[in-house]
Every structure is written in C-alpha cells, then in structure tokens.
Amino acid sequence: MGLPDLNRRNRERGAVATLFAALIGGGVMIGMLSLTVDMGSVWLERRELQNSADAASMALASICAKKASDCDPTATPPLLAPLVNGNAGTDQQSQSATRGDTTNGQCARTPTGLSFPNMPSCASASTDASISSLTNCPPLPSWLKGAGAAIPYVEYYSLTKSNGTQFLPKTFSRALAGGGPDVSVSACSRAAWGPAGIYEASIPLTFSLCEFRYYLAEEGSIAAPPGPSGYGTGVGQTPWPGASKEKVVYLKASGSSGEPRGCRVHNVDFPGAFGWVDQSGCQATVTTGGWLDTKTGNGVPGGCSGAISGMAGKVISIPIFDCIQGGGSSPTQPVSSLDCGATANGSHAWYHVAGWARFYVSGMRMPSLSVSSPYLGVPCSSSETCLSGWFVSGELNATSIIPSTPDSDFGTYTVLPAG
Numbered sequence: 001m002g003l004p005d006l007n008r009r010n011r012e013r014g015a016v017a018t019l020f021a022a023l024i025g026g027g028v029m030i031g032m033l034s035l036t037v038d039m040g041s042v043w044l045e046r047r048e049l050q051n052s053a054d055a056a057s058m059a060l061a062s063i064c065a066k067k068a069s070d071c072d073p074t075a076t077p078p079l080l081a082p083l084v085n086g087n088a089g090t091d092q093q094s095q096s097a098t099r100g101d102t103t104n105g106q107c108a109r110t111p112t113g114l115s116f117p118n119m120p121s122c123a124s125a126s127t128d129a130s131i132s133s134l135t136n137c138p139p140l141p142s143w144l145k146g147a148g149a150a151i152p153y154v155e156y157y158s159l160t161k162s163n164g165t166q167f168l169p170k171t172f173s174r175a176l177a178g179g180g181p182d183v184s185v186s187a188c189s190r191a192a193w194g195p196a197g198i199y200e201a202s203i204p205l206t207f208s209l210c211e212f213r214y215y216l217a218e219e220g221s222i223a224a225p226p227g228p229s230g231y232g233t234g235v236g237q238t239p240w241p242g243a244s245k246e247k248v249v250y251l252k253a254s255g256s257s258g259e260p261r262g263c264r265v266h267n268v269d270f271p272g273a274f275g276w277v278d279q280s281g282c283q284a285t286v287t288t289g290g291w292l293d294t295k296t297g298n299g300v301p302g303g304c305s306g307a308i309s310g311m312a313g314k315v316i317s318i319p320i321f322d323c324i325q326g327g328g329s330s331p332t333q334p335v336s337s338l339d340c341g342a343t344a345n346g347s348h349a350w351y352h353v354a355g356w357a358r359f360y361v362s363g364m365r366m367p368s369l370s371v372s373s374p375y376l377g378v379p380c381s382s383s384e385t386c387l388s389g390w391f392v393s394g395e396l397n398a399t400s401i402i403p404s405t406p407d408s409d410f411g412t413y414t415v416l417p418a419g
Contacts, residue, residue, distance in 0.1 A: 045160055045185045053189035055083040057156040058415055060106060061191035062395065064116065064154060065413040071116040071154075073106035084158060097157040097186050099123075105157040111150045111403070122155050124190075137188040138419040143400070144192060150403035153192035153418055160185040192418040195408040196356045197288050197400030201319060203311060204277040204284045204301055206292060207249065209322040209354050211274075212410065215247050215391065222411040225315055225392040226360065241390055243375040246362055249274050251385035274318075274387065275351065282307050286319045288402055291330045292351040299367050311361045312371040317396055318359055320410055321351035355408035356396055363388040 059080055064071035077096065084095075096105025100123075107122035124137055137155050144151055216222065223245050229236035251274055277284045278293035282304040286292060295301060300308050325331050326349045363373025364387045370378045379388035393411035401414045 046187065049158060049160060049185055049187040050189065052084045053156050053158045053187040054417065056080045056158065057154060057189035057191040058417065059083055060154045060156055061193045061415045064108065064119075064152070065193040065395070065415060066393075068114060068116060071108065072118045073103040073120070074118055076106065077104050080156070095159060097159040099157060102155070102157055106154065108154045109152055111152055113404070114152055119154075122153075124155065137190045141418055144418055147403060151192050151194045151401060153190055155188055155190045157186065157188045159187070190418045191415055192401060193413050193415045194401035194404050195288060195410075196396045196398035196412065196414045197402045199286055199288075199317065199319075199356060199396055199398040199414075201277070201284045201286055201317060203307060203316050203318070204282060204295070204304065205274050206277055206319045206321050206351050206353070207274045207357065207359070209320050211249065212320055212357060212391065222393045223360070223390045225358065225394045230313075240374070245390040246373060246375045246388055247390060248376070248379045248386050248388045250380065251275065275321075276301055277319075277351070284319075286353055286356075288319075288353055288355050288408060290353055291325075292319065292321070292353060293330070294324075294349045294351060300369070305369070308364075308366060309369055309371070312364060313361065315358050315360050315392055315394070317412070318357055319351075319353045320355050320357050322354040323352035325350050325352070355410050356398075356412050357410035358392050358394050358396075358412055359387075360389045360392050361387055362390070 060071075060076060063076060063079065070076075096102075098105055101107050101120055102122075103118070103120050106119065108116055108119045109122055109125040110116050110119070124140060142148075144153065223241040224238050227236045227238040231238055231240045233239065276295040278295045282301065284292065330350055331352075363371045363376060363379045365371075365378055365380050365382070366385055372378050373388045376388055380386035391411060396412050396414050398414040401416055402408065
C-alpha cells in the first residue's frame with residue numbers, strides 16, 4: 001500500500017517543478033519579483049528620502065528663524081548634509097535636487113519685513129504647487145493662505161544618489177524583455193515658522209509688553225539662552241550675561257515700589273510688571289490674541305509652590321499682555337493696545353495676550369520663599385513679591401503659529417512641518 005503513495009508524491013513534485021519552470025520561462029515569476037522587490041525597493045527609498053527631506057526642512061526653517069542672515073542656501077548644505085544622509089537608506093544617499101526655483105535644493109517664501117538675500121523664492125509661493133508631480137511639495141495648507149500668507153516657510157528638495165548616479169537599479173525588471181529604465185526617487189518637504197499661536201504655560205503668570213519694551217530698549221537686545229549645560233565657561237555652556245541684563249520684575253498687586261514706567265496710560269498695565277493668571281492645576285493654555293483671566297492677591301496660586309520654587313535657574317515661557325480690561329466676562333472683541341477701553345482694576349480683570357517670551361529666572365522672593373540671584377542676591381524686600389532674571393531667545397514647541405507683527409515678536413518662534 002505504501003508504494004502507490006510514494007509514486008503519487010513523486011508525480012506531484014514533478015508537476016510543481018514543471019509549473020515553476022513554466023512560470024520562469026514565461027516571465028511570470030520575474031514579473032512578480034519585479035513588482036515585489038524592485039517596486040518595494042523604490043517605495044522604501046521614497047519613504048527614507050522623505051524622512052531626510054523632512055529633517056532638512058525643519059532644520060533649515062530653524063536656522064532661518066534664529067537669524068535671517070544665516071538663511072543662505074550657499075552656506076547651509078554642510079549643516080543639512082548629516083541630517084539628509086543620516087535619514088537615507090543604507091545602500092543609497094540623498095542629495096539636493098536643484099530646480100529652477102531653488103539653490104542647492106532650497107527656497108523660501110519671504111513675506112514683507114524679512115530679507116534672505118541669497119535665498120530664491122519658492123514657485124509654490126505664487127502657484128501653490130500641485131501634488132501631481134512628486135518633484136513638487138504638496139499644495140499649501142490652509143493656514144499658510146489668507147492671513148497666513150504672511151507666514152514665512154522654506155522648502156527642501158532631494159533625490160536619490162546611488163553609486164554615484166541619481167538612479168535606483170531595477171534589477172529584476174531589467175531581466176524582462178523591454179524592461180523599463182532605472183528610476184530616480186525625489187522628495188520635497190516644507191516647514192514654516194513664526195510666533196506661537198496656542199501654547200501651554202507651565203507656570204500661570206504673564207508679563208507686561210510695556211515692561212518688556214522698557215527692558216529691551218534699556219539693554220538693546222535679548223540675551224542668549226543657556227546652553228545644554230547651563231551658563232558658565234565649560235563645554236555646552238553659554239557665557240553668563242552681564243550684570244546689567246538682570247532685571248527685577250514685580251507682581252502687579254504686591255504694593256511694591258515697582259515703577260509702572262507710564263504703563264498705566266491706556267490701561268496697558270497695572271503697577272508692577274507681572275501678574276498671576278486664573279488657572280487649573282498650575283497650568284494655563286494660552287492663545288495669542290486671546291484673553292486671560294487675572295488672579296488677585298500676592299500669594300502663589302494653589303498647587304504651584306513646588307513648580308514656582310523649581311523654576312529658579314531655568315528658562316520659563318510666558319505670555320506677554322498688551323492690554324487690560326475690566327469686567328466679569330471675557331471681552332469678545334479684539335482691541336488696540338493703544339486704546340484698551342474700560343477702566344481695569346485688580347478685581348477680575350482680563351489680560352489681552354500679544355505673544356510669547358522666554359525668561360531666565362535668576363532669583364525670586366515669594367511669600368515664604370526666596371532665592372538669591374548671581375548678581376543681586378535676594379532681588380526684593382520681604383514685603384514684596386518679585387522675580388529677577390533676563391529675557392532670552394529660543395524655540396517654543398507650540399501646536400500652531402501666527403503671522404509675525406511688531407507686537408508679537410519677543411525673540412521666540414515655533415517651527416512646524418507644512419507639507
């Protein structure tokens with residue numbers, strides 16, 4: 001009984017071998033390999049190339065946001081190369097894909113008020129490029145149109161470089177009669193930057209635009225932020241700013257000797273320069289152009305003592321207000337910082353948010369809490385509530401950005417992918 005079964009298995013093996021040979025001979029198997037291996041290789045490379053373009057565009061946008069004169073496509077390639085090649089495939093490398101509207105694969109949209117002398121203008125700034133071609137970036141998102149047309153952005157174009165050429169070999173496709181040519185994979189990525197639109201403050205306080213301008217006019221510039229290892233002279237450290245940079249900022253309701261510097265005019269400030277924000281859980285989600293409810297009193301808001309004491313020696317992100325209005329409910333109309341309307345006082349008033357700044361907290365005095373600064377010691381008397389430190393520049397990890405105006409530029413910016 002076993003012999004017939006053995007013969008049947010041999011006949012089945014022969015049939016499979018014959019079928020396999022027929023498939024190979026007819027090109028079916030090679031065609032399947034062409035689809036799975038060759039095209040799979042192309043799609044994998046496209047994904048890796050897109051990753052490299054995304055990294056390059058975000059880095060380029062950050063460079064441009066920090067300093068317009070550094071936004072130069074003839075100088076930035078060495079800075080972008082590690083990101084481009086570091087995100088490419090192991091068998092291929094990426095390189096810039098220069099187009100008619102780019103230099104070294106880079107271009108930008110430059111709204112009025114910005115100047116990038118060596119950076120060409122992206123075609124998408126006027127034509128809103130179509131996604132029909134993989135050499136183009138996708139169409140502009142809605143937030144970069146209309147009022148968002150004043151938001152600057154950059155685009156970075158790249159393509160595959162394999163064995164010194166710009167093509168990926170289609171190994172199995174070439175084995176077919178009339179197999180197509182090798183393919184070049186390209187990618188584009190766009191990144192925009194500007195003032196933070198919506199951001200969450202970890203410390204519920206706000207500063208006065210009037211005081212910010214006063215300090216900036218007095219010092220001439222915003223200080224450099226601390227390095228990864230803080231301030232100092234060691235590796236990864238930023239040199240300490242001079243003693244003149246350090247300012248004392250008083251709580252608006254503390255009864256302090258803090259000079260309002262004429263900011264009471266038009267209700268743009270209370271006496272003093274910072275105030276507490278009504279909040280929940282020691283956090284406040286803030287929208288630029290929106291309103292924040294004030295919190296009266298000198299004491300640290302409930303649940304915030306640990307967070308407040310822990311911010312000494314650190315950079316905090318703070319909303320800047322340009323107007324105060326009184327009344328029980330949030331104002332519904334935008335206002336000019338030159339005419340804030342109703343008389344404001346310390347009882348249930350509202351702050352109008354102009355934008356965001358970053359502040360290095362060098363010292364403080366709060367009820368039952370004092371921290372000495374490196375230059376001033378404890379920065380105010382026991383009857384006062386104050387912070388000491390200086391404004392610094394830097395990036396905010398916000399979820400949206402808005403067009404920049406003179407009243408929203410406080411040395412901070414947000415970079416976001418934009419297609």
